[in-house]
Amino acid sequence: MTTATGSRERRDQIVRLATETGLASVDELSRMFGVTASTIRRDLARLTAEGRLARTYGGAIAVTAHPESSLRQRIGEDFHAKQAIARWAATQIQAGETILLDAGSTVGALAHELRHADLLTVATTGLTALLELADVETVHVECLGGTLRPLSQGFVGPLTEAALERMTFDRVFLGTDGINADGGICEADLRQTRLKELMARRATQVYVLAHAAKLNHSPFHAWARLPLPWTLVTDAHADPDFLDTLRTHGIHVVVATHQPPGAADRPATDG
Amino acid sequence: MTTATGSRERRDQIVRLATETGLASVDELSRMFGVTASTIRRDLARLTAEGRLARTYGGAIAVTAHPESSLRQRIGEDFHAKQAIARWAATQIQAGETILLDAGSTVGALAHELRHADLLTVATTGLTALLELADVETVHVECLGGTLRPLSQGFVGPLTEAALERMTFDRVFLGTDGINADGGICEADLRQTRLKELMARRATQVYVLAHAAKLNHSPFHAWARLPLPWTLVTDAHADPDFLDTLRTHGIHVVVATHQPPGAADRPATDG
DNA sequence: ACATGTATGCGCGTTCCGCGCAATAGCTCT
């Protein structure tokens, strides 16, 4: 343990961590460095005064320009669950495949994971995925077009459906607003349900990305039915009984496990 | 006090204030808008989830992680010329029309001017225009889709052309990489020239937006020919002799005048 | 008229913050 210049070194590392990932939490940092939250708070106060960070409720945020567009995602809801789901989904994709990405933040997180992929053709109906991959030269991006829905930032309508009829895909990754116990996919309107059913029919492998908060949840009243089999990818907070019910309907279920932040460089001794 | 669309308007103003000053406090905002801190917190939570702000302890901070397209424009080349051109182009558009916007920064500037338009249908082949209008609820946005070209951030290819065949437009606004003395339109490749010719054929009124630096300039070797008559919109730095040559070819030429700095934000009449 | 959805204010328990105090470690000066 280096405690001589420990405090200075620690503060530098805090800045480095925060600028890399965009965010850092007091709790996380205190565990990572093996000091109390008070110490971290003092560090953050000092770094804030120096203008190297900005303080948030429970942590800090980087103030310098971020190379990645991940910050918008990171400050969104249920980020860790979505990231875990996206990372598992990314592992399923083979080089050279042609895949289809839906709209939505979870699928957007998947697009983010694909920024370093090689030899991939990605078609999408979502603005989020489009933006994530717009500047990636190694990924061929096709936009399906259509009417832009301001809320979901996705494309729907006749243009989208016509474009879909001209392509097929190795895998499609769908988002959703909710899933019920029968494996029904809940959407805001019928144009979206029809589109999702059409998307599912154009792909060999069908995945639905939905974190635990979406399970057994019906915010709207338009429902899509996907042709079996398809794979639900969710996170560790999902209710096991609900997942079993889905399995009895012939749906594959995958639970993507979080990796706790900082688990990689965990120090040796710990209680 | 307008309470009809009050909440949405207030949130937009919060974002504006935060991005202008970099920082905004809950207490300050609640006093400014005459609402309780709870309401402001709800606003900030929502804006945070939307990725438009980041939360701090006691307030919010502007997040410019994704460089806003508007910002990117302002720091881009020849911004004032492009803005003058875009503002003149915006005056040509009547309420209720259906217009087509090309890719490119000048056309993107036009899209920015249309953010406060009412009752408009805008179709586009460019990511820049798409982003400018994505959150504007009063404008119906259609994306034509296609293959995304990373450099120009525009869509080209069979999907784009197929989508174009399903629509016609009152006006089309085209960008370009260069214009020669015959009125030829220079583009990076033949897919783009074919697309621009097709776009021009689908609209009643055809405009080409090109600031002075693009005139008599041939960076590439693919050329498009537009059906006469069409209108070139350029800025005050254009060479008058060159413009006269274009006029002899039957091209309408409009010179958009710069607004001297400071006169721009003169609100004229409050209504 | 009724139901529905959104927006708001208020009260509550919880979380997090900042400050003061005490203890430890490293360093300098006599």
Added chain:
DNA sequence: AGAGCTATTGCGCGGAACGCGCATACATGT
């Protein structure tokens, strides 16, 4: 070596800010 100074850390406490649930008011659509 011993005294004293400074920097850093842990702990506890009062207070500030937060999120959540509930009730109310307004606008909208059936």
